Amino acid sequence: MALEMQRRGIKPGDIILTCSYNSMDAILPVYSTLYLNATTVTLDPMISLRDSTHLINAISPKLIFVVPEAIALIEGAIANLKEAPGIVVMGSHNKYATLSEFLKPHPDEENFVPKDVKDIRDVCVINFSSGSTGLPKPVMHSNYSMLNSCELISTVFNFDTILVYSSLYWLSGLVLTTVGILLGTRRMYYSNFTPETFMEVVEKYKLTTAFLAPTYAMQFTVENTNKYNKESLTDFLTGGCTVSDTLVANLWKCFPTTKLRLGYGQTEILGYAAVVTDACDHLFTKNPTTCGFPFLNSMLKIADLETGKALGPMERGEVRFKCDTILRGYMNDHEDPFDDEGFVKSGDIGYYDQDNCLYICDRIKEMFKYQNWQVVPASVEAVIYKHPAVLETVVIGVPHEIDDNHPLALVVLRDGFNICEEELLAFINGKLTNVEKLRGGLRVVKQLPKTPSGKFTRAKIRQMVMERSLEELMA
DSSP, X not given: OHHHHHHTTOOXXXXXXXXXXXXXXXXXXXXXXXXXXXXXXXXXXXXXXXHHHHHHHHHOOSEEEEOGGGHHHHHHHTTTOSSOOEEEEXXXXXXXXXXXXXXXXXXXXXXXXXXXXXXXXXXEEEEEOOOSSXXXXXXXXXXXXXXXXXXXXXXXXXXXXXXXOSOTTSHHHHHHHHHXXXXXXXXXXXXXXXXXXXXXXXXXXXXXXXXXXXXXXXXXXXXXXXXXXXXXXXXXXXXXXXXXXHHHHHHHHHOXXXXXXXXXXXXXXTEEEEEOOGGGHHHHTTXXXXXXXXXXXXXEEEEOTTTOOBOOTTOOEEEEEEOTTOOSEETTOOOOOXXXXXXXXXXXXXXXXXXXXXXXXXXXXGOEEETTEEEOHHHHHHHHTTSTTEEEEEEEEEEETTTEEEEEEEEXXXXXXXOOHHHHHHHXXXXXXXXXXXXXXXXXXXXXXXXXXXXXXXXXXXXXXXXXXXXXHHO
């Protein structure tokens, strides 16, 4: 495949984009691109046209591999590019070239040698930030950061048979797939999550490690897990957003013999910045919401939001990291991700305790004020999740002319529960502090919009609330 790409003019430094769901073929353009010392970029077909247009215009790819279902998306996204990229369909098509044309035997296969990397710190991968609070940004990573990320992660978990639902667009999908290939282990591909299908995969294929977003993990119950054999599952990874103690307690009940691994990472760090490992298991049982120790070769700093000064234990501030897996920068974006000491500014609020365990509280952009007091949505959501009827919830601030903002909660109920909004609101307000009380109200909805990796799209949710357009969430 790399030879055919080379024949069609792909050279070192070119940007090649792959837009695909989870599949056995999705990884082929990615590694073929790396063989040519070009730069690989991945896009999820579920990303909106607005975001896809923004991202593709930011990177200007030379060639795009795309699944048939996303052809219209790609055509719309590239419509205004000065130089239209080539399109290759990962399936059959009459208009565009197809992946099968790139996979035909080539006379020079036996003699093919990947292109040399002249500088290990050259960019090889571009990922996009999650876009949960705004437009995603193209994050540039080098060969150096990619190699370090894979090496570090490979030392922590049991990679014998691993399942990750996220596509290669997401950090977890790309890095964990790469680690599996380097170690020669098995990677399970699955697109649609339900607790039952997940448990069937665990039992049938003797799954050892799984990575699930908290929004998926919270759907497990003792009832939908206990009827399956889950002895093979040694490591259960979750993270990517704040994890409540209620979720942790429930997962311990559902998977009592499995090691629960909470972790904290970002696209800008290309992997974990902190994770619960065997070294801090004894502290995890005492502090179930910790993300564990800073990862190997990482330096952590909690910085004051106003001055940037480093804070001590139990003091909340912005989480900042310095490590061997950090980004080179944002492509075609003037925002500087580093502070004066070279630490990546995460945009997350957190703290560390006396045992050096890290805790993540919320995103800086998601916090809001009520009468000049800071309200942390994740703290309010943790209280809401304690009600047994609640499956999912998002708390936002609704602007108020006197009080700055009033907290409002959107809630998805678990199947089988029928509770009125007034009763649920009274229960929750009875457990919140005066500052946190849901003065903006509580709305029960059927669904909450998410990114393809399972994170709530809070910017979209806030916009829908402000525009009074929640009807589609009621369906």
